Amino acid sequence: MRQVRHTASVHYRYPRLCIFMLLILSSISGLSYGADHTDALIATFQQSHKYRSVQLKLTPLVSPTDKKRGLAGVSEIPPGTGLLLESNPHQDTRIWMKGMLISIDIIFVSAAGYVLATVESVAPCVAGEPCSVYSAANVRYVIETRPGFVHKHQIDSKTRVMIPNLLPGRH
Numbered sequence: 001m002r003q004v005r006h007t008a009s010v011h012y013r014y015p016r017l018c019i020f021m022l023l024i025l026s027s028i029s030g031l032s033y034g035a036d037h038t039d040a041l042i043a044t045f046q047q048s049h050k051y052r053s054v055q056l057k058l059t060p061l062v063s064p065t066d067k068k069r070g071l072a073g074v075s076e077i078p079p080g081t082g083l084l085l086e087s088n089p090h091q092d093t094r095i096w097m098k099g100m101l102i103s104i105d106i107i108f109v110s111a112a113g114y115v116l117a118t119v120e121s122v123a124p125c126v127a128g129e130p131c132s133v134y135s136a137a138n139v140r141y142v143i144e145t146r147p148g149f150v151h152k153h154q155i156d157s158k159t160r161v162m163i164p165n166l167l168p169g170r171h
Contacts, residue, residue, distance in 0.1 A: 039062075040057050040059055041057075041058045041059075041163055041164065041166065042055055042164065043055065043162065043163045045153060045160070046159070047156075056080060056081065056082050056143070058084040058163070059081070059083055060084045061083055061084065061085055071102075073099060074100075074102065075101050075102060077145060077146045079146065082143050082146070083143070084141060084142075084143055084166075085143075087140055087141065092137050093108065093135060093139040093142060095119075095133070095134045095142060095144075096133045097123065097124045097132065099124075101124060102124065103121045103147040104144050105122070105147055105148065105149045105151075106118065106142060106144055107142070107145070107155060107161075108141075109139065109140060109142070111138075113161050113163075115155055115157055115158075115160075115161060116137075116139060118150045120151055121148065
């Protein structure tokens, strides 16, 4: 599996390339999870070398305001849920943890629906220290979920992600 590039500090000279860095900036208000969220999508993670699959209920972030907020300020992600962020596959996708209260797993997914890279149990930024940036190339979707999901379900580069209506022909 491709290694995720890790940068020790944030440089603001790349504002267009770092659009996803803004996803985790301010506190979250109004972003909901769970069965009552009408826009939730079900992602199925299927491993080609195994006969099992696992599902996650994802809340897609569509509005610019929600994308800027991301999971910042959230104190808990309910089991079986996460966020789905759409990315431009022609630019490196960068995620940082500024404003986060909890650790998360990050899954970078290609336009074809395959896992490109994962980052497990990413901790929030520490005040007064540079905030780490996690990035990958050719990413179409980013999934953020509870820490431990990637390890527990052995998500790797052989894992296919199927999301109805987003990855056509992949359900």
